[in-house]
Amino acid sequence: MKVLLVEDDLDLGNGVRMALAEQGMEVVWVRRLADAMQTLTNSVADLVLLDLGLPDGDGLSLLAHLRREKLRLPVLILTARDSLQERLLGLDSGADDYLVKPFALAELISRVRALVRRSYGQEDETLELRGICVQEQTMRVLVKGDPVELSRSEFALLVALMKRADRVLTRRLLEEQVLPGGSAESNVLDVHMSNLRKKIGEGFIRTVRGVGYVIDRQAPARAGGK
Known part of the structure; x- marks a missing residue:
């Protein structure tokens, strides 16, 4: 923290x-x-x-x-x-x-x-939001009760977005401060975010074009995800 x-x-x-x-x-x-x-x-x-x-x-x-x-x-x-x-x-x-x-x-x-x-909503380093449950210490992720395997980078991105739900995190911030190693290569963030979306399902991570990404506490009326 x-x-x-x-x-x-x-x-x-x-x-x-x-x-x-x-x-x-x-x-x-x-x-x-x-x-x-x-x-x-x-x-x-x-x-x-x-x-x-x-x-x-x-x-x-x-x-x-x-x-x-x-x-x-x-x-x-x-x-x-x-x-x-x-x-x-x-x-x-x-x-x-x-x-x-x-x-x-x-x-x-x-x-x-x-x-x-x-x-x-943390107790013993556990985050819960819209059916996603994340246990930080063990890096365990459940989506609607089903376990999901994430890479270290995908996990770091998901935790950052869940902790700051409703707040748009800029691409620069995610690239430099959230991704392990602080990678700012052109498409690294896009690749990790695409893989993360595929694993947890569409409708959770919303792109704010030209700015960054956000997870809304309440599901958008039209949850296209991208």
Whole structure:
């Protein structure tokens, strides 16, 4: 799981980064609002840990941007703003959870795990969506109860699309950050995507021409797949 940590305090940021890394999470740590915006534009994240008081702006503006773009990316606010009014403002603005500083790292880890389960339907690294069941640790895939054998690249693409259902993932992002080895050869992604569609069946992966691919949480009215 990839976590975007937006925190300007060096000691706290480093402590959170190390604690999450020990849990097997990949952490991208930035200290400015602008860097957070750029990171979310150019890379994939599964969850955001967001400080509000940043050197170049208020973290709530990043949260507003995510919700305005209708991104389902879960956000956990980390802040010293502890009044009831501030907590309600954060939650009403679209945050999924709110943790007041100072906090115990054990509580943060517990809240992160709970938020991932709520947001992605995960329990023991299992993803489920529209009849597709994926167990990440064992790389086992079931489609409507039937096992499907996928290559490592096909599996990585399916997991990325399922974790970010309803969000279009660009070709560049998939080629450089999801495919093992970061291959950006002209037709490698197309070949893997075509094979993946054949194995899981048409109607799941939708092409957004000129942009990339998406799996919709709800089946489109006309599920042509391509």
